[in-house]
Amino acid sequence: MKDKLRGSKSLLPPSPPGWFDKLAPWKRDALCIGVLFLILYFLCFRIITEDMAFADSGDTAASMAWGKAIVHLDSVQHSYPLWIPYIFSGMPVFGALMFPIDVNFLNHYLIQLPFRLLFLNAENSWMIVHFFIIGIFAYAFARVLKFGNIPSLFAAMVTMMSPYMIELPSAGHGSKVATLSYIPLVLLLTYQLLQKRNLLYLGLLAAAVGTMLLSDHVQIAYYGLLVIGFFMLYEIILDIKSSQAGAAVKKTSLFALAVILGLAIAAYVYLPTQEYSKYSIRGGGEAGVSAGLDMDYATQWSFHPFEMFNLIIPSTFGFSSQYITDWQGTQQTLPMYWGWMPFTTSTVYIGILPIILCIFALSYRRNRMTIFLTILAAIIFLISFGKFSPFFYQAMFAFFPFFNKFRVPAMILHLLPFVLGLLATYGFSFFYELASDSKSVNIPLLK
Secondary structure, eight states, rough: SSSSSOOOOOOOOOOOOHHHHOHHHHHHHHHHHHHHHHHHHHHHHHHHOOOOOOOOOOHHHHHHHHHHHHHHHHHHHSOOSSSSSTTTTTTEEGGGTOOOSSOIIIIIIIIIIHHHHTTTTTTTTTHHHHHHHHHHHHHHHHTTTTOOOOHHHHHHHHHHTTTTHHTTGGTTOOOHHHTTTTTTHHHHHHHHHHHHHHHHHHHHHHHHHHHHHTTTTHHOOOOOOHHHHHHHHHHHHHHHTTOOOHHHHHHHHHHHHHHHHHHHHHHHHHHHHHHTTSTTTTTOOOOOSSSSOOOOEEEEEEEEOGGGGGSSSSTTTSSOSOOOEEEEEEEEOOOOEEEEEOOSSSSOOOOHHHHHHHHHHHHHSSSSSHHHHHHHHHHHHHHHHHHHHHHHHHHHHHHSTGGGGOOGGGGGGGHHHHHHHHHHHHHHHHHHHHHSSSOOOOOOOGG
């Protein structure tokens, strides 16, 4: 259905612009980003002002213990230890992605140093910073796609306030948050590179890919590469269909060079990790068996299709496997999750409003980008189903490079708030334009 639905002209004069519309464009953008900052400041107030932690979890305690152990060994030996005896009875520090020198310079100097000051340089402010920048990057991508300020703010809020991501720091998975925060940026820069086709965006994309890869969560970074890889493939197919083979070749060359440069930036971390992987369960393998995880082990945390109801009703299958509360006069741990995964501590919730807006986006704003986002969302779901979509997952497990080194298929659902949030923004923009248009518009779907 065409996205422009026109009716009779209104006899009323157009309403004058409000105070927000009178602001300069940069002031409107700054105000919207300020709203994201205030939301985070309100939600994380005690973490910012009292140096509190997100939660006391086993993974968090283990990570802090490893860090303190390395500091202790450094003070005793007067050199940074390359072997840490406290993880799995001993392993090299690069096997745990704990490298002697932090070479993620862009993240450290351009993101962490200035942005942590906004959150009073609190001990856990580094994770809040990544919540903030994922909102900023989602907002920026929406603006690049020509959305107005308010629809772009909506995309940023859906992405930034995902319960599935907010739970990560409490489980000690800060590196997931850090790596996730760069995925909207790498997709934005991929989009711009394919549009502009110049060296500026080639360099920016290479730097962003390298920064994402150096953010210490290999599986999430792999998913980020999948996203831009699928987008590149989608663009090539459309270019070939429209007889623009020359454009497809140029786009492919620029994109491949940017990704190769990004991988080179992260080689300091990934080359020794790849070398060590053959001694681990993720890459060892046996004679006659391909290196990688066992299929049953890799798919333990598979997302059952019925659990998609959690997208609109977060408690359909419970919130958490370990909910501590007062029960019959004593504190007890109640099994508050009854889905198909071994256990979980959160819910993959998007919200009924964004889901409805996604439907309107496909009805009234169907274009090149909305179709891609829909396909990408479908691929994310199929991967997340794991053992419940055996043909698709087994094909990727067998043929995609390094895919068989990863477990927890449901982890890819961390991409969903950004993808569906951006898709929903097309539906939000449709209604937002109706509300601000002086013309009456006939919408058959609402009859």
